[in-house]
Amino acid sequence: MRICFVVQRYGLEINGGAELHCRWVAEHMSKYWEVEVLTTQAYDYVTWKNHYPETETVINGIPVRRFPVTRPRNPEVFGRLQDYIIENEHREEDEFAWLEEEGPLSPALIDAVKAEQGRFDYFIFFSYRYYHSFHGIRAVPGKSILVPTAEHDPVIHFRIFKDLFRMPRAFVYNSCEERAMIQGLSRNEAVPGDVVGVGTEVPASSDGARFRAKFGIGGPYVIYVGRIDENKGCHKLFEYFLRFKNETGSPAQLVLVGSTILPIPDHADVRHLGFLSEQDKFDGIDGAEVLMMPSFYESLSMVTLEAWAMGKPVLANAACEVLQGQCRRSNGGFYYENYEEFREALRLLLTDPALRAAMGRNGRAYFSANYAWDVIENKYLAIVAGLERRP
Amino acid sequence: MDQTGTERRDQSGIVIDYDRLDIADIMAQIKKKIADQPAAAPASPDVPAETAGPSDSEGAPPPPPSPPAPELPPAGLKGKLKGIFFKVMRPFAPFQKLLALPTHRELMETVRKLHQTNLELEKIVAVMDGEFHRVNRHLLRTEKRIDIANDRIDAGRDHADALQRRADDMVRAANERIEEVHRTANERIDDVHATISDRIDLVHRTTNERVDGAYGDIQRAMEFVKLLHNLSHNIVVELSKLKIEEEGLKLKTRVMEKDFEFLGRREKALEKEFLK
Numbered sequence: 095m096r097i098c099f100v101v102q103r104y105g106l107e108i109n110g111g112a113e114l115h116c117r118w119v120a121e122h123m124s125k126y127w128e129v130e131v132l133t134t135q136a137y138d139y140v141t142w143k144n145h146y147p148e149t150e151t152v153i154n155g156i157p158v159r160r161f162p163v164t165r166p167r168n169p170e171v172f173g174r175l176q177d178y179i180i181e182n183e184h185r186e187e188d189e190f191a192w193l194e195e196e197g198p199l200s201p202a203l204i205d206a207v208k209a210e211q212g213r214f215d216y217f218i219f220f221s222y223r224y225y226h227s228f229h230g231i232r233a234v235p236g237k238s239i240l241v242p243t244a245e246h247d248p249v250i251h252f253r254i255f256k257d258l259f260r261m262p263r264a265f266v267y268n269s270c271e272e273r274a275m276i277q278g279l280s281r282n283e284a285v286p287g288d289v290v291g292v293g294t295e296v297p298a299s300s301d302g303a304r305f306r307a308k309f310g311i312g313g314p315y316v317i318y319v320g321r322i323d324e325n326k327g328c329h330k331l332f333e334y335f336l337r338f339k340n341e342t343g344s345p346a347q348l349v350l351v352g353s354t355i356l357p358i359p360d361h362a363d364v365r366h367l368g369f370l371s372e373q374d375k376f377d378g379i380d381g382a383e384v385l386m387m388p389s390f391y392e393s394l395s396m397v398t399l400e401a402w403a404m405g406k407p408v409l410a411n412a413a414c415e416v417l418q419g420q421c422r423r424s425n426g427g428f429y430y431e432n433y434e435e436f437r438e439a440l441r442l443l444l445t446d447p448a449l450r451a452a453m454g455r456n457g458r459a460y461f462s463a464n465y466a467w468d469v470i471e472n473k474y475l476a477i478v479a480g481l482e483r484r485p
Numbered sequence: 486m487d488q489t490g491t492e493r494r495d496q497s498g499i500v501i502d503y504d505r506l507d508i509a510d511i512m513a514q515i516k517k518k519i520a521d522q523p524a525a526a527p528a529s530p531d532v533p534a535e536t537a538g539p540s541d542s543e544g545a546p547p548p549p550p551s552p553p554a555p556e557l558p559p560a561g562l563k564g565k566l567k568g569i570f571f572k573v574m575r576p577f578a579p580f581q582k583l584l585a586l587p588t589h590r591e592l593m594e595t596v597r598k599l600h601q602t603n604l605e606l607e608k609i610v611a612v613m614d615g616e617f618h619r620v621n622r623h624l625l626r627t628e629k630r631i632d633i634a635n636d637r638i639d640a641g642r643d644h645a646d647a648l649q650r651r652a653d654d655m656v657r658a659a660n661e662r663i664e665e666v667h668r669t670a671n672e673r674i675d676d677v678h679a680t681i682s683d684r685i686d687l688v689h690r691t692t693n694e695r696v697d698g699a700y701g702d703i704q705r706a707m708e709f710v711k712l713l714h715n716l717s718h719n720i721v722v723e724l725s726k727l728k729i730e731e732e733g734l735k736l737k738t739r740v741m742e743k744d745f746e747f748l749g750r751r752e753k754a755l756e757k758e759f760l761k
Binding site: 428448 | 501
């Protein structure tokens, strides 16, 4: 079986959710299939500027072919157009114009998908909202499988995506909530699909004490891992956490791991460590009492799965249906809708070690049952086998 | 914490079953607890500035106090009466001066101010008159424009009525045409239906006749087959009899041949006896 993965960016340096998701799945499924990757030469997800000079390379044993982006994205133009489309009545042409601005605009990639359709049995497209998925699926609908990685943001309501969601042969969803959302929007129940998600690579050993010693952190702490951004709900996290400390007198610290585009509050108990290595990140999660996940929009939070894999409880934003659903299904995390719920849930977690341990156990069991790599691999194999049985 | 088996009650009254955690249930208890709490006290003033977000504020800040109202000159009938009174009293000003000097000075000052105010008021009235005339002219122009617009609206309404009538006529004509087409189509469908029915009946009848004929032929063929079967049987029996008879005749022939040989030899023997 020859399978082609099509994704907007691909590389060892790229840590973005869908791109990393694609690389891990491609590498794991190469045990069963002949796998190739078609992608663009972009590295920066804001502008899609051509970054990788080589057009053909091999990454961890997977052949990768890169195609140029003909026009980089202008964030200002794109932002204005998106705001206009979201806030106003508009035509389908406007949505197509938005898609071209969204990019990465690489017609050569689409031409390659068309040209190679005889050589591959199936094409697996990642992220519905980009140019490559939209036009790639239309080029080879009978051989396409879509991993939508959809979030509950306004873009998903665009009319052009309603038809797109009825086009692929199969879907690989990240969560039950994502499937319900896409089926509710497009009524594509006839298209087969399964909730799969992605596994994660948790190191065999991680040491919270090493993390504390390395970064000079004493006492209990909660951790946030990811981009520190308003879209990720970090401004609310700062506000709620400092208010929580002020009201309860808790000694807990907030440790932030990741690059920031928000000002960090000038407070002794808020520690921003910047971007860390994988080992440091896992050491940090290991030493934390709770993983904070304040994001409003998540298709599948990998760091939440990593925390559960390491037996750590999670405190998530209930506004994100996926996170709330995962917390309920796993019984491994609390969720809050407002400050009062945040305060009570965090107080409960910080003062009750037995509760943390029980939630950690539940999270780990949930991860093993649903997100261990053998589970993920078997689900992908079953989806493709199902398509082979249904010509 | 109160402990009962694996189920414990937290200090804040939340019941947790540690062996069978139910996050939804705990969250429901948290929500209930929050709902049962009295309204939160206002945030203490030592909250850091960066923590005070928009959600902390208890509504919008009060608007700034409005500036004090400016002192207006006395106006209206009372002011005018006062002015007239001071004018009337002006000849008695020296007496007033003798009686109460400071009061007289103040009165004079007031009279002067009132006079100036009167002048200002007259100026304002003149300006207002001008404005009133201007507004009047503007109103007249607007009325004219409204009349023109009304005329145009009437004309437009007439035109719209005419268009409506034309549209009604077109709709009526279209409806009639649709009805006609519908009727014609129905008639043609009925004709086609009748033709097809006739054709089906004919085919049915012909087919039945042919099937009946074929059935008779088959019956006859079956009788022939039976007869042929009997014939074959009889032939076989006769052939068997003939075979047996043939075998009998062959035996008889051989016996007769032997008799003939015997008789021949006897003849030869007798001839020999006679010739001796």
